[in-house]
Amino acid sequence: MSNSSLRVGIAGLGRLGKRHAEQLARHTPGAVLSAACSPVPAELEWARTELGVRRCHADYADLLADPEIDAVVLVTPTTLHADQASAALRAGKHVFVEKPLSLDVATCEAVEAVAREHPDRVAMVGFVRRFDPSYARAKAAIDAGQLGRPFLVRSQTCDQNDPEGFFVRFAPSSGGIFMDCSVHDIDLARWMLGNPKALRAFASGTIALHPGLADCGDVDNGLAIVEFEGGQRAVFYASRTMPHGHETTTEVIGSAGTVQIGHGAHADRTEFRTAAGVQHAALPDFFARFADAFRIEMEAFVAACRGEIAPPLTLSDATEATRIGQAITASLRSGQPVEIKS
Amino acid sequence: MSNSSLRVGIAGLGRLGKRHAEQLARHTPGAVLSAACSPVPAELEWARTELGVRRCHADYADLLADPEIDAVVLVTPTTLHADQASAALRAGKHVFVEKPLSLDVATCEAVEAVAREHPDRVAMVGFVRRFDPSYARAKAAIDAGQLGRPFLVRSQTCDQNDPEGFFVRFAPSSGGIFMDCSVHDIDLARWMLGNPKALRAFASGTIALHPGLADCGDVDNGLAIVEFEGGQRAVFYASRTMPHGHETTTEVIGSAGTVQIGHGAHADRTEFRTAAGVQHAALPDFFARFADAFRIEMEAFVAACRGEIAPPLTLSDATEATRIGQAITASLRSGQPVEIKS
Amino acid sequence: MSNSSLRVGIAGLGRLGKRHAEQLARHTPGAVLSAACSPVPAELEWARTELGVRRCHADYADLLADPEIDAVVLVTPTTLHADQASAALRAGKHVFVEKPLSLDVATCEAVEAVAREHPDRVAMVGFVRRFDPSYARAKAAIDAGQLGRPFLVRSQTCDQNDPEGFFVRFAPSSGGIFMDCSVHDIDLARWMLGNPKALRAFASGTIALHPGLADCGDVDNGLAIVEFEGGQRAVFYASRTMPHGHETTTEVIGSAGTVQIGHGAHADRTEFRTAAGVQHAALPDFFARFADAFRIEMEAFVAACRGEIAPPLTLSDATEATRIGQAITASLRSGQPVEIKS
Amino acid sequence: MSNSSLRVGIAGLGRLGKRHAEQLARHTPGAVLSAACSPVPAELEWARTELGVRRCHADYADLLADPEIDAVVLVTPTTLHADQASAALRAGKHVFVEKPLSLDVATCEAVEAVAREHPDRVAMVGFVRRFDPSYARAKAAIDAGQLGRPFLVRSQTCDQNDPEGFFVRFAPSSGGIFMDCSVHDIDLARWMLGNPKALRAFASGTIALHPGLADCGDVDNGLAIVEFEGGQRAVFYASRTMPHGHETTTEVIGSAGTVQIGHGAHADRTEFRTAAGVQHAALPDFFARFADAFRIEMEAFVAACRGEIAPPLTLSDATEATRIGQAITASLRSGQPVEIKS
Ligand SMILES: NC(=O)c1ccc[n+]([C@@H]2O[C@H](COP(=O)([O-])OP(=O)(O)OC[C@H]3O[C@@H](n4cnc5c(N)ncnc54)[C@H](O)[C@@H]3O)[C@@H](O)[C@H]2O)c1
Ligand SMILES: NC(=O)c1ccc[n+]([C@@H]2O[C@H](COP(=O)([O-])OP(=O)(O)OC[C@H]3O[C@@H](n4cnc5c(N)ncnc54)[C@H](O)[C@@H]3O)[C@@H](O)[C@H]2O)c1
Ligand SMILES: NC(=O)c1ccc[n+]([C@@H]2O[C@H](COP(=O)([O-])OP(=O)(O)OC[C@H]3O[C@@H](n4cnc5c(N)ncnc54)[C@H](O)[C@@H]3O)[C@@H](O)[C@H]2O)c1
Ligand SMILES: NC(=O)c1ccc[n+]([C@@H]2O[C@H](COP(=O)([O-])OP(=O)(O)OC[C@H]3O[C@@H](n4cnc5c(N)ncnc54)[C@H](O)[C@@H]3O)[C@@H](O)[C@H]2O)c1
Known part of the structure; x- marks a missing residue:
C-alpha cells in the first residue's frame, strides 16, 4: 500500500461494524484499517487478531486523539452518532456515520452546522442502498x-x-x-x-x-x-x-x-x-x-476522503x-x- | 341445449357488455342468451346478427316483462345498477349486476332489502377477480x-x-x-x-x-x-x-x-x-x-341460478x-x- | 345456431377425445357436435348425457355413413389414424386427425395421396402447439x-x-x-x-x-x-x-x-x-x-372447413x-x- | 498482513490475467501479489503502478527463480499452460493454471505425472464456475x-x-x-x-x-x-x-x-x-x-496453498x-x- 492510503479508524464492532471493518481491512483499495474502537475488549481482540488492526482504543476520545487516523467510520449505537460525528469533525477527521444520523431533526442540524465549519472534511451518512x-x-x-x-x-x-x-x-x-x-x-x-x-x-x-x-x-x-x-x-x-x-x-x-x-x-x-x-x-x-453495496459504499467514502470524487451524499440528506x-x-x-x- | 337451460337477458352491450354477451351466447354451459336490451339500435343489431339473439328490447321494462327470461345480466352504466337490479328482482328474475352496485351506501342497502324479499332469487355482483x-x-x-x-x-x-x-x-x-x-x-x-x-x-x-x-x-x-x-x-x-x-x-x-x-x-x-x-x-x-375469470364468473352465476352451487358472493359484499x-x-x-x- | 353450422362427428372419446368433444359441444362457434363414435358403450353414454350428442355410433363405418356429418375429428389410437383419415376423406368428410398421422412415412404419404384426390376437403393434423x-x-x-x-x-x-x-x-x-x-x-x-x-x-x-x-x-x-x-x-x-x-x-x-x-x-x-x-x-x-390452444385449434379446423380461413397446416407437415x-x-x-x- | 501470507506471482496480464491480478492484490485475504510476469512491458508497468507489484519479470524463468514467490498463477495463452505448470511445480511452487490445461490429453497426463512427484505442492485448474x-x-x-x-x-x-x-x-x-x-x-x-x-x-x-x-x-x-x-x-x-x-x-x-x-x-x-x-x-x-466466483476461486487456491483446505479440484479434472x-x-x-x- 502506498503512503497516501487513507488511514481509517472504526468505532463500533457490532453486527454491522464487523462487516465494515472487514471491508476496510481486506477489500477497500486506498484505505488501511489502522485503528478500532469499542468498549468491549473481545471486539477489539477480534479486530487485532482477525484483521491485524494494531491500534485499539477502548475510549472514543483516544481514537479521535490518534494522530495516525485520517477518517472515522461510526457504526456505534444510533444515540451516539451525532455527538461522535461532530467530535470527529472537530478533531479534524473525515467521518462516515451509519444511518440514522439522529432520531431528532435539531440534532441532525447541529451536526450539519459543525460540518459547515469543517468544509474540507467529508461527512457522509450510510444510506447504503x-x-x-x-x-x-x-x-x-x-x-x-x-x-x-x-x-x-x-x-x-x-x-x-x-x-x-x-x-x-x-x-x-x-x-x-x-x-x-x-x-x-x-x-x-x-x-x-x-x-x-x-x-x-x-x-x-x-x-x-x-x-x-x-x-x-x-x-x-x-x-x-x-x-x-x-x-x-x-x-x-x-x-x-x-x-x-x-x-x-x-x-x-x-x-x-x-x-x-x-x-x-x-x-x-x-x-x-x-x-x-x-x-x-x-x-x-x-x-x-x-454485500456489494456495503463494499462500494466504503470505496466511495474512501475515494471522497482522498479527493477523488465528490461526496455522493451529504449530512443534509440524513436530516431530511x-x-x-x-x-x-x-x-x-x-x-x-x-x-x-x- | 336442454329445456332446463337458464334463459338469460342481458342489459347493456357496451365495452364489457359485449364480452359478457359473447360468453353467454357461446361459452357458458347451461345458459342461453335469449334476450338483449339496449337503447342503442346498433348494439341490438349486433346481438341479433353476431350472436343470434332473437328477443331484442330497446326498453329495460320490456326485458323484465319478457316471460321467456329467467335471469338478467346488468352491464349498464353504474348509475342505473341499483334501480335496475331491484326491478329485476321484483320482476322475479335472478340478477347479476356489474360492479359497483352503487356509489352510495344507502342505495346499496336498499337493493339488499329488496333482495331479502326475494330470497329464492340469486343476486350477485361482478367482482370478477x-x-x-x-x-x-x-x-x-x-x-x-x-x-x-x-x-x-x-x-x-x-x-x-x-x-x-x-x-x-x-x-x-x-x-x-x-x-x-x-x-x-x-x-x-x-x-x-x-x-x-x-x-x-x-x-x-x-x-x-x-x-x-x-x-x-x-x-x-x-x-x-x-x-x-x-x-x-x-x-x-x-x-x-x-x-x-x-x-x-x-x-x-x-x-x-x-x-x-x-x-x-x-x-x-x-x-x-x-x-x-x-x-x-x-x-x-x-x-x-x-378473460378466463369473466367466463368462470358467468358460469358461476348460471350455476347459482340453476341451484347447483350457492351464490359465491352476495349484495352485502357490494355494499361493504x-x-x-x-x-x-x-x-x-x-x-x-x-x-x-x- | 344457424343452419350453416359445421356438423362434426368425433371418433375416440379417450383422454384427449373427451376434451375435444367438450370443446366442440360447448365452446366452438360455428360447429355442432352432432355425432360421436367409440367401441366403448360407456364413452358414448357420456357423450349422450353430458354433451347431448344425439347420434352415437359404435362402428366408425357408421359414422362415415352418417349423412348429417360434415367433418370428422379423429382422436383414436395412433395405429388407426391413417386408415380412418383416408376413409373419412373418401366419404366426403373434412378430417382432423390427431398427431402422429402415422409412425410410418409411406403410410403418411398414402394419406396425402388420398387428400390430393379430395382437394375440397380439409385435412388437418393436431399439432396443437x-x-x-x-x-x-x-x-x-x-x-x-x-x-x-x-x-x-x-x-x-x-x-x-x-x-x-x-x-x-x-x-x-x-x-x-x-x-x-x-x-x-x-x-x-x-x-x-x-x-x-x-x-x-x-x-x-x-x-x-x-x-x-x-x-x-x-x-x-x-x-x-x-x-x-x-x-x-x-x-x-x-x-x-x-x-x-x-x-x-x-x-x-x-x-x-x-x-x-x-x-x-x-x-x-x-x-x-x-x-x-x-x-x-x-x-x-x-x-x-x-387448454386455450386445443380450443383455438378446433376453432381453426371449423373455420377452415367453413372456408373462412386457409387450413393452417397440411398433411405434409405430418409426413415430414x-x-x-x-x-x-x-x-x-x-x-x-x-x-x-x- | 502477517508474515505467513502466501506470496503469489502471476504470469499473464491479458484480459483475464488483469482481473486475477487485481483480486490477488486487493481482495484476497492471506495472499500478497508479490510478482508479475509478462513479455509485454506495458503490462508489467500496469502491475507496478496500479497494483504496487514490486517484482516484475519479463521472463517466466525469472519468475520461477524468484525465491520470494510461493505460488504461481498462470493466465497465459493456452499453449503455454502445460509446460509452465510443470516448470512451476519443479521449481517448488504451488500452481494455479487457467483452463484448459492443454488441448491434448497426453500433455495433460504429463503434467499430472509431474504433480505426482510434488505431492506437497497444490496444482489447481481454473474451472471458475x-x-x-x-x-x-x-x-x-x-x-x-x-x-x-x-x-x-x-x-x-x-x-x-x-x-x-x-x-x-x-x-x-x-x-x-x-x-x-x-x-x-x-x-x-x-x-x-x-x-x-x-x-x-x-x-x-x-x-x-x-x-x-x-x-x-x-x-x-x-x-x-x-x-x-x-x-x-x-x-x-x-x-x-x-x-x-x-x-x-x-x-x-x-x-x-x-x-x-x-x-x-x-x-x-x-x-x-x-x-x-x-x-x-x-x-x-x-x-x-x-466476478464473485473469480474472487472465491483465488481465495480457495490461496487457502489450499496455505493448507487450510484440501484443493477443491485436481489436475485430473482438467485431463478428463x-x-x-x-x-x-x-x-x-x-x-x-x-x-x-x-
Ligand atoms: N445501513 C444499514 O443498512 C444498517 C444496517 C444495520 C445497522 N445499521 C446502523 O448501524 C449502527 C450499529 O448497528 P449494529 O446492528 O451493528 O449495532 P450493535 O449493537 O451490534 O453494535 C454497536 C457497536 O457499538 C459499540 N459501541 C457502543 N458504545 C460505543 C462507544 N462509545 N464507542 C465505540 N463503540 C461503541 C458496541 O460495542 C458495538 O460493537 C446502528 O446505528 C444501526 O442503525 C445500519
Ligand atoms: N368487473 C369489471 O372489471 C368491470 C370492467 C369494466 C366495466 N365494468 C362495469 O360495467 C359497467 C358498464 O361499463 P362499460 O365500460 O361496458 O360501459 P359502456 O358505456 O361501454 O356500456 C354501457 C352500456 O349500457 C347501455 N345502456 C345505457 N342505458 C341503458 C339502459 N337504460 N338500459 C339498457 N342498457 C343501457 C349502453 O347502450 C351501453 O351499451 C359499468 O358499471 C362498469 O363499472 C366492470
Ligand atoms: N396433440 C396432443 O398433444 C395429443 C395429446 C394426447 C394424445 N394425442 C393423440 O391422441 C390420440 C388419442 O390419445 P388418447 O390419449 O386420448 O388415447 P385413449 O386410449 O385414451 O383414447 C383412444 C380412444 O379411441 C377409441 N377407439 C378405439 N378404437 C376406436 C375405433 N375403431 N373407432 C373409434 N374410436 C376408437 C377408444 O375407445 C378411446 O376412446 C393418440 O393418437 C395420441 O397420440 C395427442
Ligand atoms: N476461466 C475462464 O472462464 C477463462 C476466461 C477467459 C480466459 N481464460 C483462459 O485464460 C487464458 C488467458 O486468456 P486471456 O483472454 O487473458 O488471453 P490474453 O491473450 O488476453 O492474455 C494472455 C497474456 O499472457 C501473456 N503472455 C504471453 N506469453 C507469455 C509468457 N511466455 N509468459 C508470461 N506471460 C505471457 C500475454 O502478454 C498476455 O498478458 C487462456 O488460456 C484462456 O483459455 C479462462
Whole structure:
C-alpha cells in the first residue's frame, strides 16, 4: 500500500461494524484499517487478531486523539452518532456515520452546522442502498429521462421474522420501525424523485407477531404515505415478520416508464423443481442483499476522503430523512396526518 | 341445449357488455342468451346478427316483462345498477349486476332489502377477480391455513395509459378512481382477510398525466390505506397511467406466509432476447388479464341460478366495498382520515 | 345456431377425445357436435348425457355413413389414424386427425395421396402447439424479422412422472418417446425455421425411472440433434420423469434475437413465500398448458372447413414430422447418426 | 498482513490475467501479489503502478527463480499452460493454471505425472464456475440427495456476439468452441453427475455469423451430446452469437428433482416497464457473471496453498475435461460419434 492510503479508524464492532471493518481491512483499495474502537475488549481482540488492526482504543476520545487516523467510520449505537460525528469533525477527521444520523431533526442540524465549519472534511451518512448497482442503474435511467417525470415511489424494507425477537429488545432505542427500516426508503424516495420538499405524512401499522413492541409504541408491520410538493408521492412498507427472508424492493413510477428494483428476492441464480413445485431461496438478510453495496459504499467514502470524487451524499440528506421519518412516526402514534415543516 | 337451460337477458352491450354477451351466447354451459336490451339500435343489431339473439328490447321494462327470461345480466352504466337490479328482482328474475352496485351506501342497502324479499332469487355482483384461477388458488391456500393469519393486503389496479384520456370524460359519473378501480381491490381485501369490519381510511393521490380530472376532484394515481378491526390493514394503489399495459396485482401477507398474485403482468409465455435486453410483453388490459375469470364468473352465476352451487358472493359484499370506497374517496378529497361507520 | 353450422362427428372419446368433444359441444362457434363414435358403450353414454350428442355410433363405418356429418375429428389410437383419415376423406368428410398421422412415412404419404384426390376437403393434423398464443406470437415475431435469420431451435416436451407408469403399457404402440412427445417439437422446429429439409439425426437416451421401457427399446429421457440444410439445427429433449409437472418449452435462436416460449412452467399467476422460500406451482400436464390452444385449434379446423380461413397446416407437415421422428428413433436404437431421405 | 501470507506471482496480464491480478492484490485475504510476469512491458508497468507489484519479470524463468514467490498463477495463452505448470511445480511452487490445461490429453497426463512427484505442492485448474455461489448451492443440494439420482446435465456457455469477431482471430489457437467454451460445461457435468466415465460423444454445429471460422474447422454455435456410463447423459450448447449478452446456464435433472442455474441472465435486480413492455438488461460477459466466483476461486487456491483446505479440484479434472472436449471436437469435424477411451 502506498503512503497516501487513507488511514481509517472504526468505532463500533457490532453486527454491522464487523462487516465494515472487514471491508476496510481486506477489500477497500486506498484505505488501511489502522485503528478500532469499542468498549468491549473481545471486539477489539477480534479486530487485532482477525484483521491485524494494531491500534485499539477502548475510549472514543483516544481514537479521535490518534494522530495516525485520517477518517472515522461510526457504526456505534444510533444515540451516539451525532455527538461522535461532530467530535470527529472537530478533531479534524473525515467521518462516515451509519444511518440514522439522529432520531431528532435539531440534532441532525447541529451536526450539519459543525460540518459547515469543517468544509474540507467529508461527512457522509450510510444510506447504503444508493451504492447498490441495481439502485444505481435505476437512478441513472431516471436521470437519463427514461421514465419521463418520476412521480411516485413505492418502497419496502422487509426483514425475515426473527422468532427470538431480538429487535424487540432493540426497539426502545431504535426510534421505531420507520426510523430504523424505512429511513432507507425515505432517502431513496427523495433521491429518485429529485429531492422534493416533503409536506405531509400519514402512517398506520399493526403488530402481527411481536406483542412486546406495544410497550414502546412500535409495530412490526408499518405502512406510510408521504406527500411531496408538486404532487409527488411515496408509499412505504416496513415489516419485521417476513416468513421467507429479506425482501427489500423499490418501484419508481414515472410518466413514461417505471422501474422495479429487488423484486423476487432471489438469494442466488438457482431454481429448484421438485414435487413441491418450482422454488428458489430468498435472501436471508440485508447483509446478503447489500454485500456489494456495503463494499462500494466504503470505496466511495474512501475515494471522497482522498479527493477523488465528490461526496455522493451529504449530512443534509440524513436530516431530511430524519425529518420525514419523524413525521411518519408521529402519525403512527397519533393516527392523524402530520405536517412536515422545514 | 336442454329445456332446463337458464334463459338469460342481458342489459347493456357496451365495452364489457359485449364480452359478457359473447360468453353467454357461446361459452357458458347451461345458459342461453335469449334476450338483449339496449337503447342503442346498433348494439341490438349486433346481438341479433353476431350472436343470434332473437328477443331484442330497446326498453329495460320490456326485458323484465319478457316471460321467456329467467335471469338478467346488468352491464349498464353504474348509475342505473341499483334501480335496475331491484326491478329485476321484483320482476322475479335472478340478477347479476356489474360492479359497483352503487356509489352510495344507502342505495346499496336498499337493493339488499329488496333482495331479502326475494330470497329464492340469486343476486350477485361482478367482482370478477374472485373467479380468476390465481386468486382462487390464493384464497384456497389462505383457507387451508398456509399463510397463518393473514393480516395485510396490498393490492393494485393499474391500467395502461390511454393517451386519448377516454376515462376523463367518464370521470364525472365513475365515482372517481377508487370507486371505479379500487373497488375490486377492496372486495379482495375483505375476502382474503375474512370479512373484517373496516374502521378508517386515508387516501392521497396525484394527477400525473390527465389534468382534466381535476375538475371532478379525481386523480389518475391514488394511494389508500384502510384499517380494519383486529389490526388488519390494506393498502391500495390505482393508476390510469401505466406505460406498459395493465398490471393488476395483489399480495396477501400472513403470519406464516405470503402470496403474490399477478406480478410481472406477462401477456403470455414468450420472452425475447435482443440487443435491447430480455423483454416480454405486458397484458394490454383487464380483458386480456381476466378473460378466463369473466367466463368462470358467468358460469358461476348460471350455476347459482340453476341451484347447483350457492351464490359465491352476495349484495352485502357490494355494499361493504362501496362503504369503504366511499370513505377512501372522501379522504382523498378532505385530506383527512375518514371513519367508516356501519 | 344457424343452419350453416359445421356438423362434426368425433371418433375416440379417450383422454384427449373427451376434451375435444367438450370443446366442440360447448365452446366452438360455428360447429355442432352432432355425432360421436367409440367401441366403448360407456364413452358414448357420456357423450349422450353430458354433451347431448344425439347420434352415437359404435362402428366408425357408421359414422362415415352418417349423412348429417360434415367433418370428422379423429382422436383414436395412433395405429388407426391413417386408415380412418383416408376413409373419412373418401366419404366426403373434412378430417382432423390427431398427431402422429402415422409412425410410418409411406403410410403418411398414402394419406396425402388420398387428400390430393379430395382437394375440397380439409385435412388437418393436431399439432396443437401451433395454436397456442405464445407460440403464435413467437412465430409472428420471426416472420416479422425480429430475430433476424432463425438458425437453431431448442425444444422440449417434458411430462410429470407418472409413478404408475401408464405410458409404459402404452409404449409398445406409441412409437417411442420421440414419436409420441418430440413429434410436436419437430413440427415446431420446421415451422419456426421455415420448413428446411432435414438431413440427418442423432439421438441418445436413458431410462431413469421406468425399466419396463427397455423391452420395447424405448427410454424415459431422450435427446436428439437434427441437422437441416443451410446449417440450421435443432436439439430436442423429451422426458417422462419430471418431478414438478409438465414443462414444455421452445427456444428459437436467430442471428439478431432469440425467443423463449414456456420457460418457468407457471401453473398460474400466484407465487408463495414461506419459510421454504419463494415457490410457485407448475403446470400439471399438457391439458393445463394447452387448454386455450386445443380450443383455438378446433376453432381453426371449423373455420377452415367453413372456408373462412386457409387450413393452417397440411398433411405434409405430418409426413415430414414423422420422417424426422423415425430417423431420430432409428438413431436411438442404432447409436449412429441416421440420414434422412426425402 | 502477517508474515505467513502466501506470496503469489502471476504470469499473464491479458484480459483475464488483469482481473486475477487485481483480486490477488486487493481482495484476497492471506495472499500478497508479490510478482508479475509478462513479455509485454506495458503490462508489467500496469502491475507496478496500479497494483504496487514490486517484482516484475519479463521472463517466466525469472519468475520461477524468484525465491520470494510461493505460488504461481498462470493466465497465459493456452499453449503455454502445460509446460509452465510443470516448470512451476519443479521449481517448488504451488500452481494455479487457467483452463484448459492443454488441448491434448497426453500433455495433460504429463503434467499430472509431474504433480505426482510434488505431492506437497497444490496444482489447481481454473474451472471458475465451481466457485460460483449458485453452482455451489446446486452441488450441495445434489450431494444432500435433494434431486435423487442426477442423470442428465444440460449446460450452455453463450457469449454475446462480438461484431468485431475478435475470437475469430483467436480461433486457430483456442482449440475450437467446445475446448474454449464448453470445457466449463464438461467439467460441471462431471462434477454434478459424480465423475462418471465418459463413453462417447456426438457433436454438430453451424456458422451463423462468422464465416471466418470455417478456415479452422470451427463453428460459432455448437451442440454436443455426451454419453456416460450408467446411462448418465449430458448435452451442451456453446454460442458466440447471443444478441443480448452472456447467458451461461446449467440444468441438472435427477430422479426426484431438478435444479436450474443461471437462467434469465439478469444483469442486476432492476426491471423496467415502458411502452416496449417489461425489460431487464442481460449480463454483458462472463466477467460480470462470475466476478464473485473469480474472487472465491483465488481465495480457495490461496487457502489450499496455505493448507487450510484440501484443493477443491485436481489436475485430473482438467485431463478428463480435455478428454471429453477433444472427443466432441473430433465428432464435430467427422460428423460421427466418437468413442472416448481412458
Ligand atoms: N445501513 C444499514 O443498512 C444498517 C444496517 C444495520 C445497522 N445499521 C446502523 O448501524 C449502527 C450499529 O448497528 P449494529 O446492528 O451493528 O449495532 P450493535 O449493537 O451490534 O453494535 C454497536 C457497536 O457499538 C459499540 N459501541 C457502543 N458504545 C460505543 C462507544 N462509545 N464507542 C465505540 N463503540 C461503541 C458496541 O460495542 C458495538 O460493537 C446502528 O446505528 C444501526 O442503525 C445500519
Ligand atoms: N368487473 C369489471 O372489471 C368491470 C370492467 C369494466 C366495466 N365494468 C362495469 O360495467 C359497467 C358498464 O361499463 P362499460 O365500460 O361496458 O360501459 P359502456 O358505456 O361501454 O356500456 C354501457 C352500456 O349500457 C347501455 N345502456 C345505457 N342505458 C341503458 C339502459 N337504460 N338500459 C339498457 N342498457 C343501457 C349502453 O347502450 C351501453 O351499451 C359499468 O358499471 C362498469 O363499472 C366492470
Ligand atoms: N396433440 C396432443 O398433444 C395429443 C395429446 C394426447 C394424445 N394425442 C393423440 O391422441 C390420440 C388419442 O390419445 P388418447 O390419449 O386420448 O388415447 P385413449 O386410449 O385414451 O383414447 C383412444 C380412444 O379411441 C377409441 N377407439 C378405439 N378404437 C376406436 C375405433 N375403431 N373407432 C373409434 N374410436 C376408437 C377408444 O375407445 C378411446 O376412446 C393418440 O393418437 C395420441 O397420440 C395427442
Ligand atoms: N476461466 C475462464 O472462464 C477463462 C476466461 C477467459 C480466459 N481464460 C483462459 O485464460 C487464458 C488467458 O486468456 P486471456 O483472454 O487473458 O488471453 P490474453 O491473450 O488476453 O492474455 C494472455 C497474456 O499472457 C501473456 N503472455 C504471453 N506469453 C507469455 C509468457 N511466455 N509468459 C508470461 N506471460 C505471457 C500475454 O502478454 C498476455 O498478458 C487462456 O488460456 C484462456 O483459455 C479462462
